[in-house]
Amino acid sequence: MVGKLHPSLDRVLDAHTHLSGSDSGESPDAIVSTMDDAGVDKAFVFAPLLNTRSWQLDEDDLEHIQTHNDYCADICSAAPERLYGFCVLNPTPSLGGGDKHQAVSLMVEELHRCYHDLGLRGVKMVPSGWYPNDPAMLPLYEAIANAHMYTVFHVGIFLDAKEGSFCRPAFYEQVHQVSTMRVQLAHLGWPWVDETLAVLAQEKMTHGSDPARWQMRADVSFGPPDDWQLSSWERALTSVEPQRLIYGSDGFWPMEADRYVQAHLLPQLGVFETAATLGHVAEEGTDERHQLRQQIFFDNAWSHWCNAVREPQAPRRAGRTISTPQAAQKAH
Numbered sequence: 001m002v003g004k005l006h007p008s009l010d011r012v013l014d015a016h017t018h019l020s021g022s023d024s025g026e027s028p029d030a031i032v033s034t035m036d037d038a039g040v041d042k043a044f045v046f047a048p049l050l051n052t053r054s055w056q057l058d059e060d061d062l063e064h065i066q067t068h069n070d071y072c073a074d075i076c077s078a079a080p081e082r083l084y085g086f087c088v089l090n091p092t093p094s095l096g097g098g099d100k101h102q103a104v105s106l107m108v109e110e111l112h113r114c115y116h117d118l119g120l121r122g123v124k125m126v127p128s129g130w131y132p133n134d135p136a137m138l139p140l141y142e143a144i145a146n147a148h149m150y151t152v153f154h155v156g157i158f159l160d161a162k163e164g165s166f167c168r169p170a171f172y173e174q175v176h177q178v179s180t181m182r183v184q185l186a187h188l189g190w191p192w193v194d195e196t197l198a199v200l201a202q203e204k205m206t207h208g209s210d211p212a213r214w215q216m217r218a219d220v221s222f223g224p225p226d227d228w229q230l231s232s233w234e235r236a237l238t239s240v241e242p243q244r245l246i247y248g249s250d251g252f253w254p255m256e257a258d259r260y261v262q263a264h265l266l267p268q269l270g271v272f273e274t275a276a277t278l279g280h281v282a283e284e285g286t287d288e289r290h291q292l293r294q295q296i297f298f299d300n301a302w303s304h305w306c307n308a309v310r311e312p313q314a315p316r317r318a319g320r321t322i323s324t325p326q327a328a329q330k331a332h
């Protein structure tokens with residue numbers, strides 16, 4: 001189908017998708033079938049987020065976090081070559097009775113459980129109640145890097161009115177203190193697109209030109225409202241190395257293939273093509289344009305993942321139905 005949609009788009013990796021939980025009717029078969037029909041080869045799949053009630057987490061929510069991570073591993077176990085599972089961790093102090101160090105320790109423990117028991121290799125974090133540049137977070141970053149796991153951070157304002165001030169792009173500079181950590185900054189950090197690009201560009205000086213050494217790339221899932229999409233893409237394509245940019249839909253499963261193509265893949269391809277032309281980045285119809293398209297829609301996320309992850313994921317099947325009544329069915 002993608003061959004028809006765009007003859008020169010060989011493969012697609014969607015690096016930003018969300019599970020909606022057991023009440024949504026999603027299933028691995030339905031997700032894979034949508035991907036087949038939409039021409040998507042691989043997807044990064046995040047465990048369901050907790051619903052708004054639990055945005056201020058308390059100690060009981062540790063169990064909900066674990067259940068959601070179990071659920072994600074179970075879904076991805078059905079197609080481990082297609083669905084790459086991400087546990088969701090949240091080192092917010094309220095989870096540790098108000099003690100941030102305790103909260104970080106609990107999340108390090110959960111991280112190890114997700115790696116060893118659940119076979120997951122991805123981590124998704126949405127800072128709220130904690131700052132990503134707090135030195136207290138370093139033990140968690142070190143544990144992630146030592147486990148060779150890949151991290152996606154939410155960056156930017158939330159579109160559903162949650163508090164975005166914890167998620168400014170420059171706060172992620174602390175990642176550079178753990179040199180083997182590999183992260184994906186989501187949404188180009190909207191509305192702080194300039195700040196996100198500045199943080200990425202900083203690595204030119206500190207990490208050189210070999211993409212294997214880069215710690216940060218950014219997904220272009222939106223993110224910016226309609227009026228800013230083209231200018232955000234254009235600025236991204238012209239101010240950082242295009243190998244830093246990653247396609248992501250920010251879609252919530254379950255979704256029909258038609259909806260996926262029309263709401264995500266096709267519009268993003270269209271904006272990419274226009275931005276590449278207007279930005280004079282790679283001429284239309286050239287091998288260079290083909291290669292650039294292929295990098296952004298597949299290779300950049302995949303090579304970043306392969307640079308982070310040592311042992312392939314082996315998501316654990318649950319062997320029972322997991323119920324996730326605390327899941328948020330749509331969030332940012």
Ligand SMILES: [Zn+2]
Nearest residue numbers: 016018250332
């Ligand atoms: Zn998202």
